[in-house]
Amino acid sequence: xxxxxxxxxxxxxxxxxxxxxxxxxxxxxxxxxxxxxxxxxxxxxxxxxxxxxxxxxxxxxxxxxxxxxxxxxxxxxxxxxxxxxxxxxxxxxxxxxxxxxxxxxxxxxxxxxxxxxxxxxxxxxxxxxxxxxxxxxxxxxxxxxxxxxxxxxxxxxxxxxxxxxxxxxxxxxxxxxxxxxxxxxxxxxxxxxxxxxxxxxxxxxxxxxxxxxxxxxxxxxxxxxxxxxxxxxxxxxxxxxxxxxxxxxxxxxxxxxxxx
Numbered sequence: 001x002x003x004x005x006x007x008x009x010x011x012x013x014x015x016x017x018x019x020x021x022x023x024x025x026x027x028x029x030x031x032x033x034x035x036x037x038x039x040x041x042x043x044x045x046x047x048x049x050x051x052x053x054x055x056x057x058x059x060x061x062x063x064x065x066x067x068x069x070x071x072x073x074x075x076x077x078x079x080x081x082x083x084x085x086x087x088x089x090x091x092x093x094x095x096x097x098x099x100x101x102x103x104x105x106x107x108x109x110x111x112x113x114x115x116x117x118x119x120x121x122x123x124x125x126x127x128x129x130x131x132x133x134x135x136x137x138x139x140x141x142x143x144x145x146x147x148x149x150x151x152x153x154x155x156x157x158x159x160x161x162x163x164x165x166x167x168x169x170x171x172x173x174x175x176x177x178x179x180x181x182x183x184x185x186x187x188x189x190x191x192x193x194x195x196x197x198x199x200x201x202x203x204x205x206x207x208x209x210x211x212x213x214x215x216x217x218x219x220x221x222x223x224x225x226x227x228x229x230x231x232x233x234x235x236x237x238x239x240x241x242x243x244x245x246x247x248x249x250x251x252x253x254x255x256x257x258x259x260x
Contacts, residue, residue: 003139004029010132014125021067022129023060023136029143031056036147050150057137057156061163064133068165071126078119079174085112086185113186120178123171130168134160 004025011019035049089112091097093105137160141153160166 003136007132007136010128014129015122018067018125018129021063023064023133023140024056025136025140028053028056028060028140032140032144032147035144050148050152053144054152054156057140060133060137061160061165064130064165065163068126068130071122072164072171075119075123075126075171075174079177082112082116082119082181086181109186113182116178116182116186120175120182123175123178126171127168127175130165134166 007022007025011022014022031053035053086109089105089108092099093101093108095105097105138153138157141156144150145153
């Protein structure tokens with residue numbers, strides 16, 4: 001699949017509020033064609049054309065950074081709130097709580113479990129957001145250098161590697177902590193499996209949009225983008241060694257919907 005179509009698909013499968021935050025790949029590709037034409041080179045000059053292209057790329061990076069950092073900050077807050085909710089429910093309605101109530105405890109923990117499933121999915125989508133936009137930048141820079149004879153790709157990518165939107169360590173850590181919470185706080189008992197499957201199927205829908213489906217699509221996209229191939233090189237994202245990565249493994253074990 002060509003990258004333009006892959007990006008369009010990813011945008012369609014992302015959360016509605018995120019859709020205008022992705023790389024404007026089509027517009028940048030159109031500009032590359034214009035710059036590489038003989039008419040543009042004569043009219044604007046190569047230096048001016050390159051400056052315009054770099055200006056647009058920098059605007060895109062600023063867009064990525066602002067959105068990514070806003071989401072990251074929100075995730076940190078939500079992670080703390082979820083941990084506090086678990087503690088509060090356990091201390092109030094748990095077996096050793098101030099007001100022990102099996103019914104209240106089970107009901108409140110079921111709500112928290114649903115929120116954690118959705119939260120986990122959104123964080124995976126953000127990691128994919130970083131991957132797909134980085135890949136788009138690398139590809140459009142490759143097209144620019146190839147069509148214009150420029151040498152922008154290497155210095156620009158070196159700059160991109162230092163940008164907040166590219167550094168996903170914190171979000172990945174939160175993803176892992178979220179998975180650990182699911183394993184530790186919500187162990188699946190065999191007799192409750194059918195009920196939990198039903199609850200999780202309900203939990204994976206946000207505003208009519210299947211976040212679990214979107215998350216699986218994002219994971220498969222990351223698998224494709226990061227997979228080593230004959231075209232793997234300096235500008236490629238490191239392979240995730242899928243399908244045995246922690247994220248895929250977690251979904252296969254804990255989800256009611258198989259990844260096929």
